[in-house]
Structures are given as C-alpha cells and as structure tokens.
Amino acid sequence: MRQHVYAEGTDLARELDPEQMEALERAGAPDPPPGLVRPRRGGGVPAIPPVPAPDSRPRKGRGATVNPPNRFERQQAAPFDDGWSTLAADIAELSPLPTTLIRDSSRSAIAWNSSPDIGFDRAVNPYRGCEHGCVYCYARPSHATLGYSPGLDFETKLVFKPEVAELLEKALRKPGYVARTLALGSNTDPYQPVERTLKLTRAVLQVLDRFNHPVSIVTKSAGVLRDLDILQSLAQRDLVCVHLSVTTLDAGLARVMEPRAATPARRLQAVEALSRAGVPAAVLAAPMIPGLNDAEMESILEAAAKAGARHAGYILLRLPHELKAIFTSWLQAHFPDRAGHVLELIRQTRAGALSDAKFGRRFTGTGAYADMLARRFARAAKQCGLLDEGGLDGSRFAVPEQARRGMAAAQMSLF
Numbered sequence: 001m002r003q004h005v006y007a008e009g010t011d012l013a014r015e016l017d018p019e020q021m022e023a024l025e026r027a028g029a030p031d032p033p034p035g036l037v038r039p040r041r042g043g044g045v046p047a048i049p050p051v052p053a054p055d056s057r058p059r060k061g062r063g064a065t066v067n068p069p070n071r072f073e074r075q076q077a078a079p080f081d082d083g084w085s086t087l088a089a090d091i092a093e094l095s096p097l098p099t100t101l102i103r104d105s106s107r108s109a110i111a112w113n114s115s116p117d118i119g120f121d122r123a124v125n126p127y128r129g130c131e132h133g134c135v136y137c138y139a140r141p142s143h144a145t146l147g148y149s150p151g152l153d154f155e156t157k158l159v160f161k162p163e164v165a166e167l168l169e170k171a172l173r174k175p176g177y178v179a180r181t182l183a184l185g186s187n188t189d190p191y192q193p194v195e196r197t198l199k200l201t202r203a204v205l206q207v208l209d210r211f212n213h214p215v216s217i218v219t220k221s222a223g224v225l226r227d228l229d230i231l232q233s234l235a236q237r238d239l240v241c242v243h244l245s246v247t248t249l250d251a252g253l254a255r256v257m258e259p260r261a262a263t264p265a266r267r268l269q270a271v272e273a274l275s276r277a278g279v280p281a282a283v284l285a286a287p288m289i290p291g292l293n294d295a296e297m298e299s300i301l302e303a304a305a306k307a308g309a310r311h312a313g314y315i316l317l318r319l320p321h322e323l324k325a326i327f328t329s330w331l332q333a334h335f336p337d338r339a340g341h342v343l344e345l346i347r348q349t350r351a352g353a354l355s356d357a358k359f360g361r362r363f364t365g366t367g368a369y370a371d372m373l374a375r376r377f378a379r380a381a382k383q384c385g386l387l388d389e390g391g392l393d394g395s396r397f398a399v400p401e402q403a404r405r406g407m408a409a410a411q412m413s414l415f
Contacts, residue, residue: 063133067151109167123186126200128159130188141321165203179397191221214392220261222270238393275308286315290345305384312386
C-alpha cells in the first residue's frame, strides 16, 4: 500500500466548498472529507483524487474506530491503491494494535491551570494517552500536541514520565511553594493498565504522603486499591479523596465505550472497599451522553450511595476538536439505529453545535435538555445523600526533615 500526502494551505486544499464544510463541522465529520471537492475552474480532474473512505470498523479491545489526522500537522496521509489490490487486502484484515510506551523527557511534573470553572489549579499526570480507550475522553485532542492522533494513537501510543516522582519532590521543595489540592488523573487515568508495572502513580502518592500534600484522584480502575496503604495514611490527615468515574451500570455498553477500563461493578466495589477503609470516595457520573446513558443517572447515584460514596458529580459530554469525528464514527459503528438521535440531542445542549468550549457552560451545556439533566442530578444527589463534598487540608504541608537537611547542606556549600 502506498500513501499520497497532501499539504494543507495549497491550492488543492482551498478548493473545498465552505458551506458544505460548515455543515460537516456541525455533524462532526472529519476534515477534509473526500468527495466534497469542487472541480477546478474550466473543468478537469478534481483537486484531490478520490480515496477510499477511512476504515471505521471497531477493533477488539480499542475504543476509537478511526485515527484522524493531527490538527497541527501541515501534511496529511491518505490511503492509495497502487493497482495490486494491496489496499483492499490491508483493509480486509484488521490486525491487533499493540500498545507502545514512549518516554517523556520533560523536566517538570506539575501542570498549572487558571481555568475559572475547574476546582483545582495544579495537576500531575504520570501518563499521557490512556489504554482504557474511552471513546468520549475529552483529553484525546491533547495527544495532538505530542505529534500523535487523538484517535487510536491516544490509546496505543502512551507517553510516560519515569522521573515524575523526583520532579514532583523537587517542585514541592521550592521556597514559597503553597500547598493546595493537587489533581491526579485530571487528563488521563493514573491507574490505567501500564501502572501495574511502572508504578509511577504509587511513587507520586509516596511523595505526597511524605510532604503532607492534599490530593484528589480520578480513575476508572479498581487498581487504585493496590495503594490502599498510602491512601489510608493520607485519609487520616484529611489529605485525599478518590473519585471513581461510573458512566453506566450496563456492562455491555461499558465494554464498547470504555473497552479496557474496569467493569462498572468493579468500580463500585472499589468505592465500597475505599469507604470501609476510611478513605473518602466519590462517584462521577461522567460523561452523561444524551440518548445513550443519561437515563441511568439516578441509578448510578443510587448504586454509588449504597457503595458508601460521600459525594457525586456529573459532566455533560464534551466533544472538542477531533473528538467530534471520533465519537461520531464510534456511534455510527456501534449504534447506527440511534446515532442521529443522539447527535441531535447533543446539539440541543450545545446551541446547535456538537461542542461549546465557553467557560461556565462547557461542563453542563445550555438549553432545556441540559437544564433537565441538571435538575435530575440535583434531586437524585439530594435524595441519595451525596452532597458531602468535604474538604482537604492543605495546612499540614511541610518539607520532610531529611529534605530540609539536604537543602541546608546545599546552601552551606555555596559559602
């Protein structure tokens, strides 16, 4: 199989029909689409030669069905049959996609943000990309900043930071550092399968434990129980809360939507185990996808309360950047009978579009349908007693004595 590469910004790319492109953007179709190219003035061949539609068949154990181009790249590759039927043969057999680990050599551990609608200003992500493969993950587009596709690359090309614990400790030792709750898993899951062997998340927790630093964890994995010893130690000082994301109670839906995450039942069992051990646990019914899993909202909250969760939250589905095309392709592959209805309901919550990035409404949406979801959640959370947000204690933060001595020795060496 050969590939033809087309550079954006050329005369070829400028021949697209703007009205058709706008309609496709509303529908969440990839850009640029084959077949919607105006012929050059005076007739002749189309600007871009016809190519086969991208293969969007589901792959076993993977969430995304497509691998859209990186939006930052000036060149894009398209499949091309060289006449030997090699393309048809390649498409006929979908080989398994292995998971590749890529070392991250960046020299910082903490990611800072100033978003007005996020409840934390700092986070640590030992991994970028996530093997859980959740098709709706809002973090997928961030993989493009690393040079990879937010589609299948996001769940098969994982970037890990082997020195994350050491870099974090260095940041916490800096004079003037003020401790506030640090989010662990704000971008990708800190307990995805690779954590079983690399144990980077555990190393981060050990640092936070030594420094008495508050941490909020978000995960879909029951693997969080492996670190119960550290979590109990943190909990005794009001330094931790663990949020389990439960999007559905339907194991079949979870399998195609979150193919390598723990089953919903295992996540609820993790909530129960954490609660019994005295570790504050919460459940996030997120994301709520109109017409797909939103009917389960009350059931999820009831199950969370029975498992011992103290608090609950929800977020409306977000589809930024390439995620519109990824989610639409997945929806059409797995739920062709209701794909159109689901997309229309999403538009009703996003002012006619599939995404709205404006602060203050990107997590909850707007319109009658979004308002109804918010009222349903508020009522169910109150009935289930899931209103205890609690609070973590940042006043206990202190540099360990051993670290203090090392800093003092380093300063004395200057004289």
